[in-house]
Amino acid sequence: MRKSGILLHISSLSGPGGIGSLGKEAYAFADFLKEAGMSIWQVLPMGPTGYGESPYQSSSVFAGNPMLISIETLAEEGLLTLQDGDVFVPSQDAKVEFDAVRANKEGLLRRAFHQSEGKLAAEIAEFVAAHDWVEDFALFTAVKRSYGNEMWTRWPDAAIRLRDPEAVAKYRSMLDEDVRYHIFCQYIFFKQWFALKNYCNGMGISLFGDMPIYCAEDSADTWCKPEVFQLDKNRISTRVAGVPPDCFSEDGQLWGNPLYDWNRLYFHGYDWWVDRMRAMSQMYDLVRVDHFIGFANYYSIPYGAPTAKTGEWIVGPGKKLFKTFWKELPGLNIIAEDLGVQNQRVRDLLRFVGYPGMKVATFGFGDDDDGNQHFPGNWTENYVAYTGTHDNDTTVGWIEAADETALTSAKNYLGDFEDAEEGVELFMQCVLNSPCETAMIPMQDVLHLGGESRMNLPGSSGGNWAWRMQPGAASKEVAAHLLALNKAANRC
Numbered sequence: 002m003r004k005s006g007i008l009l010h011i012s013s014l015s016g017p018g019g020i021g022s023l024g025k026e027a028y029a030f031a032d033f034l035k036e037a038g039m040s041i042w043q044v045l046p047m048g049p050t051g052y053g054e055s056p057y058q059s060s061s062v063f064a065g066n067p068m069l070i071s072i073e074t075l076a077e078e079g080l081l082t083l084q085d086g087d088v089f090v091p092s093q094d095a096k097v098e099f100d101a102v103r104a105n106k107e108g109l110l111r112r113a114f115h116q117s118e119g120k121l122a123a124e125i126a127e128f129v130a131a132h133d134w135v136e137d138f139a140l141f142t143a144v145k146r147s148y149g150n151e152m153w154t155r156w157p158d159a160a161i162r163l164r165d166p167e168a169v170a171k172y173r174s175m176l177d178e179d180v181r182y183h184i185f186c187q188y189i190f191f192k193q194w195f196a197l198k199n200y201c202n203g204m205g206i207s208l209f210g211d212m213p214i215y216c217a218e219d220s221a222d223t224w225c226k227p228e229v230f231q232l233d234k235n236r237i238s239t240r241v242a243g244v245p246p247d248c249f250s251e252d253g254q255l256w257g258n259p260l261y262d263w264n265r266l267y268f269h270g271y272d273w274w275v276d277r278m279r280a281m282s283q284m285y286d287l288v289r290v291d292h293f294i295g296f297a298n299y300y301s302i303p304y305g306a307p308t309a310k311t312g313e314w315i316v317g318p319g320k321k322l323f324k325t326f327w328k329e330l331p332g333l334n335i336i337a338e339d340l341g342v343q344n345q346r347v348r349d350l351l352r353f354v355g356y357p358g359m360k361v362a363t364f365g366f367g368d369d370d371d372g373n374q375h376f377p378g379n380w381t382e383n384y385v386a387y388t389g390t391h392d393n394d395t396t397v398g399w400i401e402a403a404d405e406t407a408l409t410s411a412k413n414y415l416g417d418f419e420d421a422e423e424g425v426e427l428f429m430q431c432v433l434n435s436p437c438e439t440a441m442i443p444m445q446d447v448l449h450l451g452g453e454s455r456m457n458l459p460g461s462s463g464g465n466w467a468w469r470m471q472p473g474a475a476s477k478e479v480a481a482h483l484l485a486l487n488k489a490a491n492r493c
Contacts, residue, residue: 006041024071253309398452
């Protein structure tokens, strides 16, 4: 069945408090999708954001981001008393002011915790019993804050670094209120998330999540489950992730994420990965696995290396992992983010699992259309087609910055266009009319926004992940236009 959807992270929604949330604005966007004839809403990873506010460097692969909790909903449910002036009013609507938003929202969440923890005691206890990761995550977050947010491998108390049972009990008692607060926030986040999911599913809209293959070094995951990763006796990584040098980077990319101990995981039935995928399948209807090629073979760099030049390719878990998923988690819906270098081992794994891969239209034009897997003329059914992703420039931005060769190639295939406004419409039509079973369009492209509205510029250290949609932008007129495009492409 041909489907379409929009890529828009929750933080990019308009609404009160300076950041998008799981409140009314999210339900209104679900209504917009329905009116537009679209049945998929794709979001970025939903965990607590890490360095540079990146959702791809989270402190937990299981936890939700408290900054996306709707304060308005808490007040309406009688869980928080609000007064005029309590909610942060941003100086501008187009970008999230992360520091100010966090300071304001955390203060309000703390107030909600003090006002409502008692009345929610039974529900919170039930939540904790059903999520065995949440107490460890809450303790990790509380200890980390007690040490000024220092990376856990640098905590001055070696006993808690190494999770000595007596130290765990001591800090759990010493930081009891803070631990309970973080548990409270996770309960509220998932209560609001699943209420939204139920609403979307009830209208035939699937929630499409994004899962980074790797964990952050500074995370509850590495602290709680060091045996899952390639760490030494002091819990320091021995090998880290990245990609080798290529025509875009002579040093390669040194990501620094701890690598998995796949041998240990194999002998334990890939238990941690099964738990992780089970949690993802409960949160989302579809899961995009970032850097899927790392399951076939992964690039391993010595810890402390100055660049990625000294890394080597290592054979990954491959088919064995996915056979385990099929046995333990039948019905798992995975999209393989297969961008990047594909060798024969990667191609063999993709063929074996049969998951849809990705095609990106703005990658598809240049001086070698026939040999370019992203050239739209080469697309086939079992793919998810995008105009662009969160890591790319917007399509308007791409058109305005493209060289003459790429622009000529695009016009030859899509049809001539006078300006970027016309061009982005042709790109959207190309994706929607493609043979690919699923077509996804970032909201920035729907709104014809330029490069200033891109979500992320890889390799840059600031100003990313902050774009917000203007109030009223997801209008009935825009929905009607998308509906017409979807009908023409037989995607309703």
